[in-house]
Amino acid sequence: MTVSDENMDDLNMDALDALLSDVSNGPALQPNEGFMARVLEDALAQQPMPSVAPPSLWQQITSIVGGWQGMGGLVAATCAGFWIGINPPEGLPTQFDTFLNTETSVSFLDNENDDGALFGFGWDMEEG
Amino acid sequence: MPLDAYIDLEDDALLAQYSKGDAAAARALTTRLTPRIYGHAVRMLGDRAEAEDVTQDAMMRLWKIAPDWRVGEAKVSTWLYRVTANLCTDRLRRKRGLGLNDVDEPHDPSPSVTAQLQTRERMDALQTALQTLPDRQRQAVILRHIEGLANPEIAQILEISTEAVESLTARGKRALAQALAPARAKLGYDDDSI
Known part of the structure; x- marks a missing residue:
């Protein structure tokens, strides 16, 4: 159809444009609330679960020792042990003394070579 | 994320949020896209019930494709209109001569x-x-x-x-x-x- 074919009874193009404009700018065709709820229900049902990042190596280690509190205790104990190692309290034999065999030993028995007493005690135990 | 922030987000950014499990993004997309698709389907089919079926079907396809959607490659609304147009065409081919009086x-x-x-x-x-x-x-x-x-x-x-x-x-x-x-x-x- 060309312009010359247009029927004079047809709605003219300006009127048609006005009609289309009215419809376009007019109130939109709104779906009802029940339908919107159904679409949202579908959306939530199809939604992937939130992805959770795997724990880091550090997080795994701290969780083994009981979290940051456990890790704190472990660090404190390590520091204390290290300090005792390099600066031991008086009377505590050091590895160095042990190596030179110069450590002092204390016996609570009157005569540590008196094995008889100990054996005698042992016999007593056997005889009841 | 605050609710206002979703208003400024593009459709594809919202879809990415949706894929991360953000329920608010699902709501925002539903509210933004469903009425447009529904309006188009009603005008095409001349029947509200059929338009609801087509819209629900088109939106379902969007939810399913969301995890694979590549941001910035295509416009979500264009893709959705195309799906809707095809679904409407299929319906119209199957069913001709719809009654128009029930279009409110x-x-x-x-x-x-x-x-x-x-x-x-x-x-x-x-x-x-x-x-x-x-x-x-x-x-x-x-x-x-x-x-x-x-x-x-x-x-x-x-x-x-x-x-x-x-x-x-x-x-x-x-x-x-x-x-x-x-x-x-x-x-x-x-x-x-x-």
């Missing part, structure tokens, strides 16, 4: 009763005339002159060239003017005043 146009509460009636008559006349157009012409006219999309976007939706869209809309408008001839007086557009 929205009521605008602000104008007077007379104005409301005239608006209603115009909407009904246009809807009736639209149903007389071939499917592709109807799609092109609705997308261009009612949805207000640009020709290149319509070309993507209908998977044809921009020139073909121009041709379709021009022929569609002429056919529409012809179909509206009987309702010319009822429409109330004084030709001399336009």
Whole structure:
């Protein structure tokens, strides 16, 4: 159809444009609330679960020792042990003394070579 | 994320949020896209119940494709319109000669009763005339002159060239003017005043 074919009874193009404009700018065709709820229900049902990042190596280690509190205790104990190692309290034999065999030993028995007493005690135990 | 932030987000960014499990993004997308798709489906099919089926189907396809959606590659609304257009075409092929009387146009509460009636008559006349157009012409006219999309976007939706869209809309408008001839007086557009 060309312009010359247009029927004079047809709605003219300006009127048609006005009609289309009215419809376009007019109130939109709104779906009802029940339908919107159904679409949202579908959306939530199809939604992937939130992805959770795997724990880091550090997080795994701290969780083994009981979290940051456990890790704190472990660090404190390590520091204390290290300090005792390099600066031991008086009377505590050091590895160095042990190596030179110069450590002092204390016996609570009157005569540590008196094995008889100990054996005698042992016999007593056997005889009841 | 605050609710206002979703208003400024593009559709594809919202879809990415949706894929991360953000329920608010699901709500925002539903509210933003469903009425547009539904309106297009009603105009195409002339039946609200069928339009609901098509809209729900199209939106379901969007939810399913969301995890694989590549941000920035395609426009979500264009993709959704294309899916809807294809679903509508399939339905129309299966079922011809739909009754148009059950298409309820929205009521605008602000104008007077007379104005409301005239608006209603115009909407009904246009809807009736639209149903007389071939499917592709109807799609092109609705997308261009009612949805207000640009020709290149319509070309993507209908998977044809921009020139073909121009041709379709021009022929569609002429056919529409012809179909509206009987309702010319009822429409109330004084030709001399336009």
